[in-house]
Amino acid sequence: MNNTIQKTIEFVKQKLEGAEAGHDWFHIERVWKLSKKIAKTENCNLEVVELSALLHDIADPKFHNGDETLALKISREFLEGQNVDEVMIQQVLFVIQNISFKNRGEAPKVLPIELKIVQDADRIDAIGAIGVARTFNFGGFKNNLMYHPDLKPQLNMSKEEYKKSNGTTINHFYEKLLLLKDLMNTEEGKKIAKERHDFMLNFLDQFYKEWNVD
Secondary structure, rough: HHHHHHHHHHHHHHOOOOOOHHOOOHHHHHHHHHHHHHOEEHHHHEHHHHHHHHOOOOOOOOHHOOOOHHHHHHHHHHHOOOOOOHHHHHHHHHHHHHHOOOOOOOOOOOOOOOOOOOOOHHOOOHHHHHHHHHHHHHHHHOOOOOOOOOOOOOOOOOHHHHHOOOOHHHHHHHHHHHHHHHHHOHHHHHHHHHHHHHHHHHHHHHHHHOOOOO
16 A cells, blocks of 8 residues: 555544544445455556545535535645645546536536546445445434335435435435436446345335335
8 A cells, every 4th residue: 555545544534533424434445445446447547546535525515514615625735745746636636526426417428437436436335235324324413304105205306406405314215326326337336236226125125014014
């Protein structure tokens, strides 16, 4: 492991100490490891992939009053302090700026492979058993209802509607999580996502069975 990656790990661990459990260091670590796994199957700049994965949630806007510039500022200051060259800094910041599900409508049509890899890894960590756990953890953090039979999912929300949405945790599966499998960029990402997607479908079936007791 090169020194810059090691320093980045230490920085992120310190910065995210006490963070909400679905967006803490362990989320970063999983995305970093998944990114490296996917990167093995693609022709890419591995250092850009690793730095982007490690820094992608350094200041998630939903925990900072919607500020989408803070993560870019923090990441730039840190990378400049590590003497990372400007070209690589811009590549990493591009990934951080365009990785988000809610920003998918604003992203350029042609994406660099490094962004595709980290985006797949981040989205994979939002689905499957880990995704279910993270979703209910965040729903509890916001005190959202788990489920309400009369509240239907809001599909095709705009970015602003998505940011303001306080729907039920179960609705979030239909508004985002179940859509992610078909948004994968890489073949490896598609393969990993398929198994996790199927797990969520089984989970929802079981959830409704237990909810609708006769």
